[in-house]
Amino acid sequence: MATISGDPVATSAGAAVRGRPSRVRRPYPGGRSPWVWLLLGTLLLPFANLQTLIPLTAWVAPVFLMRFSRSQRPLTGLLVLTVAMSLALLAGLRNGFFPVEDGVGYYLFVAMLGLGGALPFAVDRLLAPRLTGLPRTLVFPAAVTTADFIGTISSAYGAAGSTAYSQYAGLPLLQLASVTGIWGLTFLVSWLAPVVNELWERGLEGSRHRSPSVVFAATLAAALVFGGAQLAFATPAADTVRVAALAPDRQLSDLAYSAPPLTPGDPAERAAVRDEYFRPVLDELFERSEREAEAGAEIIAWSEAAALTLEEEQSAVVARAADLAREHGVYLQVSMMVQLADAGDGSDGAAVNENHAVLMDPRGTVVWDYLKSKPVPGDGHDPGPGIVPTVDTPYGRLATIICQDDFFPGLVRQAGRAGVDILLVPSSDWRSISAWHAQQAPFRAVENGVALVRPTRQGISLATDAQGRLLGHKADYFTAADQTLVVSVPTQGTGTWYARMGDTVAFASAVGLLVLTRAAWNSRSRRRDGGAAPAATGSDQAERPAPLDGVATR
Incomplete structure (x- = not known):
C-alpha cells in the first residue's frame, strides 16, 4: 500500500513496508501550526497591493498563504482565505479608497474581491497535488494571471489592483511589460509561492525536485538582465x-x-x-x-x-x-x-x-x-x-x-x-x-x-x-x-512587442491552466483505475488535509 505523507514529503525510500506503519516527519518544523503561516501571510497582504505598497510583500505573502491552503481541505482553505483576503482589503481600501458607499453593498463588494483573490489558491490546492515537477508549480501563477485578465475584462475598474502593479518601484523588472504587458509580471511574482513551497515540501533531493526552482531562477534572471539591458542600451535619445x-x-x-x-x-x-x-x-x-x-x-x-x-x-x-x-x-x-x-x-x-x-x-x-x-x-x-x-x-x-x-x-x-x-x-x-x-x-x-x-x-x-x-x-x-x-x-x-502582440501571455496562461487541469484530471483517472500516482506530496488527497500531529499513516 502506498504511503501518503504529511504536507511536506518526509518519508524516505523504502519506509513504507506492507502491513507496517511508516513514520511521518512533522509537516511544520518545530510543531508550528498552519494557522501561523496564515497569520503571517494575512499580516503581509495589506502591504502587497493598494495603499502602502511594499513590493517584496507581493512575492512573500502568497508563500505563507499557500503553505496554509495546501494543508487544508479545499473548501475550508477557500473560505478561510476569502475571509483573510477580505480583511486585508478592508485595510487597503480604508479612507474611502473606492467610491463605494459604506453598508451591506460595500462589504459584499469587498467579499467578492476577497473570493477572487482566494480562488487561485483553491485551484492550486485541487490541481497541484496531482501533478509533479515543473507543471505542479505552474498552476498557481497561471490561475492568478487568468483571474487578473478576466477581472480586467469584466470589471468597471479594469486592471486596477493587478498583482503586477506591486512592482512599480523596480525599473529593470518593469521593462518586462514592454514584451508581455502586466501579465508577465503577474505570472512571475505569483510563481515564487509554489516554487518555494515545492522546496519546503520536498527539499533539494533529486534533480526533478530542483528543476522548478532552477527554471524559475533562470526566468527571473533573464527578465532582470533584459530590463537592465533595455535601460542601459535603449535609452530614449530624441529631442x-x-x-x-x-x-x-x-x-x-x-x-x-x-x-x-x-x-x-x-x-x-x-x-x-x-x-x-x-x-x-x-x-x-x-x-x-x-x-x-x-x-x-x-x-x-x-x-x-x-x-x-x-x-x-x-x-x-x-x-x-x-x-x-x-x-x-x-x-x-x-x-x-x-x-x-x-x-x-x-x-x-x-x-x-x-x-x-x-x-x-x-x-x-x-x-x-x-x-x-x-x-x-x-x-x-x-x-x-x-x-x-x-x-x-x-x-x-x-x-x-x-x-x-x-x-x-x-x-x-x-x-x-x-x-x-x-x-x-x-x-x-x-x-x-x-x-x-x-x-x-x-x-x-x-x-x-x-x-x-x-x-x-x-x-x-x-x-x-x-x-x-x-x-x-x-x-x-x-x-x-x-x-x-x-x-x-x-x-x-519606441516600438514594443506588447503593442504588437497584445495580451498573448494572458491568453497563454488561460490555455495553460486548461492544459494543467486536463493533466491533473488524467492523473486522477489513472489513480482511480489503479495506475501509478504522482510522487506523494502533502496534499495528495484532495479530500483530506495533511496530518498535523506527526502520527503514522498507512
Whole structure:
C-alpha cells in the first residue's frame, strides 16, 4: 500500500513496508501550526497591493498563504482565505479608497474581491497535488494571471489592483511589460509561492525536485538582465519638448465643486452659478496657461475636470482656448466637466455631465474633442466611443486618454499600435488613491513605448519617458500653492512587442491552466483505475488535509 505523507514529503525510500506503519516527519518544523503561516501571510497582504505598497510583500505573502491552503481541505482553505483576503482589503481600501458607499453593498463588494483573490489558491490546492515537477508549480501563477485578465475584462475598474502593479518601484523588472504587458509580471511574482513551497515540501533531493526552482531562477534572471539591458542600451535619445501640466488652483477648484445643484431650464440660476463658482477657476487656468506659453512651453495640458462649465458655455470656452493657442503658437489641451443643460439630479441614472479633453493646435483648430472612455461608476457621465485620438506634430505623434482609461491596457494599446510618441493622461484623483494611481501610470508608458504626461487634480502630477523613468513628479497638490509641473519630454517613442502582440501571455496562461487541469484530471483517472500516482506530496488527497500531529499513516 502506498504511503501518503504529511504536507511536506518526509518519508524516505523504502519506509513504507506492507502491513507496517511508516513514520511521518512533522509537516511544520518545530510543531508550528498552519494557522501561523496564515497569520503571517494575512499580516503581509495589506502591504502587497493598494495603499502602502511594499513590493517584496507581493512575492512573500502568497508563500505563507499557500503553505496554509495546501494543508487544508479545499473548501475550508477557500473560505478561510476569502475571509483573510477580505480583511486585508478592508485595510487597503480604508479612507474611502473606492467610491463605494459604506453598508451591506460595500462589504459584499469587498467579499467578492476577497473570493477572487482566494480562488487561485483553491485551484492550486485541487490541481497541484496531482501533478509533479515543473507543471505542479505552474498552476498557481497561471490561475492568478487568468483571474487578473478576466477581472480586467469584466470589471468597471479594469486592471486596477493587478498583482503586477506591486512592482512599480523596480525599473529593470518593469521593462518586462514592454514584451508581455502586466501579465508577465503577474505570472512571475505569483510563481515564487509554489516554487518555494515545492522546496519546503520536498527539499533539494533529486534533480526533478530542483528543476522548478532552477527554471524559475533562470526566468527571473533573464527578465532582470533584459530590463537592465533595455535601460542601459535603449535609452530614449530624441529631442525634447517643453510641456506644462496644469492642475487647478486647489481653493478655486474646491469652490467650483461646491456649487449648488443646477436646475434644468433656469438660465438665470445657471448663469449665477457660472459667475460665482465656475468662472474663477477657469480664468485662473487660462492665465497660467498663457504664462507657461510665454515661458516657452510648446504643449500645455490641463488635468481632468480642471474646469467646470455649462453646456451652453462650452463653445465659448473652446473658442477662448483656440485664441490662446493661436496667439502663442502652442498645443493646448483643456479638460472640462460640462454640466448638461437638460440634466436632472442624476437619481434616474441618466448622465448629468460630460468629461471632455479638447486639444487645440497652434492655428487654433480643434484637433480632437475626446470623451472619457471608461468612467468611474457614479461619475455621472456616459462613456465615450473608446477610440484614442492621435495627431502628428513637430514634437512627435500625440494622443490622449483620461484618468481611469489607463486602467484598461487594451484601450491604451491603441496608442502603442498607432506609433504614438507622447501620451497625455489628464487625471483627477482623491487623497487616498493618489499615490496608488500614480504608481500604475508608468506601466502604460512602458507597455506602449510612449512618453507619458499626467497632469492631476487632487493627486500626483508626473511625466515619464517610454521606459518608465520619472522626468517630473509633483506630489504636493494638497499642500502647495502652485499646481504646475513643467518638464522636458522626449519627442520620439519606441516600438514594443506588447503593442504588437497584445495580451498573448494572458491568453497563454488561460490555455495553460486548461492544459494543467486536463493533466491533473488524467492523473486522477489513472489513480482511480489503479495506475501509478504522482510522487506523494502533502496534499495528495484532495479530500483530506495533511496530518498535523506527526502520527503514522498507512
